[in-house]
Amino acid sequence: MSDFDGLTWSQAEQRAAQGDAACMRELGEQLADRHAEAVRQVRECERQLAHVVRVLALTPGRDSLGHLLQLLDEKRPSTGSRPLLPFVASLLAEHHQVADLAATVFERRAQDHLDELRDCLFHELVLRGVETDAFPALRSWVIVRPGWHALAWLPVHRRGLESGADFPTRSINGSSYGVPSQLPVEGRVDPPTPRKSERFALRDMATTDVHESIVAAVQAGEWGDHGAWVFLLDEAVPPERMPALLPTLPMQCVDGLGPTDRFEIAVRPLDAIWRLLFDTASMGGMFDSGVHGAYGRLWAWRSIAGLSGAPAGASAGEVEHRARQSTWFHFEADTDWFHGDIDSDYGIAALSPDRRRIAVLAATDTD
Template sequence: MRAVGRIADALAETRSRDCARFAVDIAGLLSLRPAQRAEGDRVRRSVAEKLVKTQQLRDLEALFGELPVRLDDPAVEVRACVLGELAMIGAGRGRPALDAYAERLRELGHPLARPPRTRLDVEHRFGVRVRGLGSVKTPDQLRSRFPEIAPTGSGTAAGRTAVESPDAGRAATVAEPFTVSGWSREPEARFFTLQGTLEPDDFNIAFIKELSLECLAGEGTRRGGALTCHTTADDVINELFAAAHNGGVNGQGQGAAYARLHAWNSLYALMGLPDDTPFPDAVRHAADCRWLRFMAFTDWFHHDAADVAFAVLDRSGTRVTVLAATDADTDADDQV
C-alpha cells in the first residue's frame, strides 16, 4: 500500500487535471475496512493535502461532478478530505459542484461536513510556523510568550473546595487530538465543580495545585516551581490542531482537514458545549471563558519534548476543565 501511496502522491503533485483525477481514483480504491483503514486514511489525507496545494481549483472542481450516495465509499472519503483541505485555505465556496457535494455530505452525516467551509479567525494560526517559535518547553519560554499569573491565597482556598466530576466520554473527546495521532502517553482530562464563583484572579497556579491531577504528582519535590500564564482560545485550539496534524512519536499526523475537526471536537468538550452548538456561538463562548497554560517540574513535564497543559474556567466561574498531554515516552525513560 505504501507504494500505491507514493504513486498517488506523485500524481497529486503533478499539476494536471488528468493527474489529479488519477490520484483521486487510486486513493479511492484503498479499503475502508478496519484492518487497512489506518494506512488507507494516511494515503487519502496525504493525497488531498497535496492536491489542494498543487492543483488549480478549476481542475479540482471537475472531481465533484457526481454527488455521493453513501459514506462507506473510499472515493467519497477522498473528496471529503479535499473539501476539508479547501476549507483550510478558504477556497471552493460559491462553486456549484463543490457546494452541492458539501451539502450532500452534510445530509449524509459526514464528520468533515460539520466545520465551516472557511477558516474562522480563531483558527488563524493553524499550520503557521513562526521562525524561532516552536514548542513551549521551559518556564522561561512560557513566561516570555504569555503573561504570568501570580498565586493567591484565595486561589488555594478555592482549589481545596473543588469537587471532581468524572466523565469518561467527555474526557476521551477532550484528549482526541492526542490519542488519534499517537502521542506516547494517555492525556489527562479532568473536570471540577466549585462550590462558589471563582474570581478570575484566583484562577492561578495556587488553585491548580490543589486539584487532584496526575500531571502535578510530586510537585514541589524537584528544583523549579510550577507556574500559570494567561492565554486565549486561539492559542489552545492551535495546539490541539498541531497535535493532531503533526502526529506523535508513536503515531502519525491526521491531515489538516481531520486535525481541524479533532481540534474543534476537543475545544467543544473542554468548554462542555453540546455538539450542535453553532460555531460562531462556540467562538463567543470561548471568548467569555478564562484560559490558562501551566507547567511544573514533575515526572509528567519533561521540558525537552512536547508537553502541553491547559485549564479553562467557564464563564459561570463555577466549572474548571484541565487538559495535560505529553509526548515523552515515560516507559522508555524508566528503562534507561
C-alpha cells in the same frame, strides 16, 4: 518436506495422531518462514504504493489528478495503519490549484468511492482560506455531501479562531512539520514562589463523554499520554486566582510539584489554544503523522467543546460562543508526569464564563 504444498488439514491432523511431532514442527517452521516473507513483501509493496500515490498527488495538473482519482476509486489502496484519503486530500490542497481540484475531484460520479476524499479536501481548502463559494463545484458539495458524515458537523466557512492553522510542508522525498507547544512569553502570569501547597477538596467530575471530548485531539494525534479533569467549584473563582489554584488541584500532572518547582502559566487567546489542539491532532506526535487537516479540524473543535463545557449536540457556532466567553490558560510544570522536553508537553485549562467550572487537559509525547 516434499509434500508440503499438498498437505491438507486432515493430513496434518492424521500425522499428529500418528505421533509425528517432528513433522508438525517442521511444517510450523516453514509456515512461519513463509508468513514472515509474505509480511515483508506486503510491507514493501505498501511502501512503494504509498510513494506512487504521493508522487501522483504532488504532481500538479489535471492529468495527474485524473489518474490519481482513477487509481483511488478502482483499487481503493491501503498503505498503512492510517487511512489514506485524508493524507491524499492534504497533499492535494497543498500542491494543486483550487480550480483544478474543483474541476476534477469535485466532479462527482454516482458510483465512485471518493466522497471521503472530497469531504477531507473541502475542509483542507477551507482551513487554507479558500473562498469555496467562488467555485460552483465546491459550493454545491455542501448540498450533495453525505449529511451523516462526521465532518458534516464542521463549519463550511473558516472561523476566525482557525485563521492561524499550521500545516506541514511536503515534497516527494520528505516532510517538515512539528507541534510548537512551548509556553509563549506573552500573557505570562506565573505565580510567585514558593507557592502554597494546600490542596483543595475537589473531585474530578468529568463524565466519560466529557473526558473523551476533552482528549479527542491528543488521542487523534496519538501522543504518548494524556489526562483530563473537570472540577466544579462552590463559588466563582476570578481568573487572576487561577495561576495559584491550578498547581493545587488533584491531578496526576501536578502530583509531586513542590512549592519551588517550576510551574509556568500564561493566559492565552482562544485561537492560540485551538491552534495547539489542531497541531496536536493534525500533525501527530513524534512517531506519528497525525490525522491531517480535515480530521485535525474536527478533533480540535471537539476538544474545545469538552474544555469549554459546551452541551452535547451543540453546533460549532454554539461551541465557539461558549469558548470565547471562557478564559484560557496554557501551562507547564516540572513533575514526573511532564517530561520537560521541547514541544512534547503542555497543559490547557479553561475557566467557564460563570467562573465555577475548571477543565484541564494535559498532554505529553514522551514515554
